[in-house]
Amino acid sequence: MRSSLDLLPEPPTRPGNGHLQDWALQPLALIEEGAHRSAAGGLFRLRLGLPAVVGFSAAWNRALLTDLHTFRSAGSFSRVVPYLSGGVILTDAPAHAPRRGMVNQGFGKRHMETLRERVRAALPPIPAGEWDALAWADSAALNMLNAAYFSGEFDPGLLHAFLAPLRHPFPVPALPRPLLFARVDAELRRLAHKRLTAGNGDDLLALLAPLPGGLEETRVSLAAGHDTTTHALAWAAWHLAHSPEWHAPEHHGAVLKEVLRLYPPGWMGSRRLARNLRWNTPDGQSVLLPRGTLALYSPYLSGRDTALWLQASEFRPQRWQAAPPAWAYLPFGGGERICLGMHLAHLMILEALTTLPPLEPLRGNATPRPGVTLGPAGPLVVRTMQQHPPGRGFNVMTRCSGE
Ligand code: HEM
Secondary structure: OEHHHHHHHOOOOOOOOHHHHHHHHHHHHHHHHHHHHOOOOEEEEOOOOOOOEOOOHHHEEEEEHHHOOOOOOOOOOHHHHHHOHHHHHHOOOOOOHHHHHHHHHHHHHHHHHHHHHHHHHHHOOOOOEEEEEHHHHHHHHHHHHHHHOOOOOOOOOHHHHHHHHHHOOOHHHHHOOOHHHHHHHHHHHHHHHHHHHHHEEEEEEEEOOOOHHHHHHHHHHHHHHHHHHHHHHHHHHHHHHHHOOOOOOOOOHHHHHHHHHHHHEEEEEEEEEEEOOEOOOOHHHOOOOOOOEEEEOOOOHHHOOOOOOOOOOOOOOOHHHHOOOOOOOOOOOOOOHHHHHHHHHHHHHHHHHHHHOEEEEEEEOOEEEOOOOOOOOOOOOEOOOOOOOOOOOOHHHHHHOOO
């Protein structure tokens, strides 16, 4: 049996810092090179100051996402970003399942119907003429989250200031911001108090506030939900501008799935091994992965693996007429830790896409840029193709019914 990480393939290293420099400057190229060098569906190694392995096969994804006692969140990347270091994200098995059970209620499909109308009403108007779909998606996600969580009552300037650092490259999102977080927590307490004393709210804060640690869950999930939603929405709008034949509400679900396959905002998930793990690679070898190893899965690599997807690098929403290969499509993760906000993200993005008029792509840079989340470099400048009164959203249903 092979017994060392040294035997795994790896991308070229740089003297003195292993893969750290490439990880910081061009992580997508680095992991694509690692995937290229690994045997089909196998693992590859990264030297990131501590031993790390990356896998993207269905078997690896399933193991990492379902064996929560071996693959722990403690010591993973989320811990170094104060925004994500709390609530369910900070909780490991066996405490994780009951904690999720508690917060799940507000985020289920049924509760989304309660939120739909106010999310739709919160969408910013579509600008006339030329506009940046990335900037619009950013304010749309901010407004929709404010509506779903707080019925629009959270101070918008503070919400913007709170979330803005997440969009910057490292180390900006990892810096502690005690004063800003204290202001956000004070605003959360003010709004929670209103709900707890009135006792009749049905927004997400009204459901989270009475729970132990509910305000922290609110703050952490807001941070997890903003850029992810913004980026998926911006890419979807950009693709609809390029492929107008898909711009109809009945196609938007497939468009969103295809966007999330090619550009999963959660491009890399991380865990730490709580024990030594023997792993059988597809080429028949057995590798011993030592306890403490950083174990990574990548929705980005799995979503583009040519062994799993036909014409993997092409935008083809029609592929979603069939089910995806098992454990290959993971834009929301999987297993017990699957994204808490998956249904909320669908609600917000599909409502926003329905509001979009026919668009023409003008210019922009849609290159994926990895940070805490994967986003388009931007801007993504489009033009509204149909006139509508300034300051009002475009309503597809109105147009279709000819009113
Ligand atoms: C398109 C939008 C979104 C994408 C692509 C996305 C992606 C993901 C992924 C990949 C994970 C799993 C991470 C892992 O395994 O380490 C995750 C977890 C999570 N997401 Fe999302 N997310 C999105 C929107 C949201 C929204 C709107 C919320 C707001 C509630 C949210 C809250 C969370 C939370 C709290 C977790 C941690 C769950 C746990 O550990 O139990 N996400 N998300």
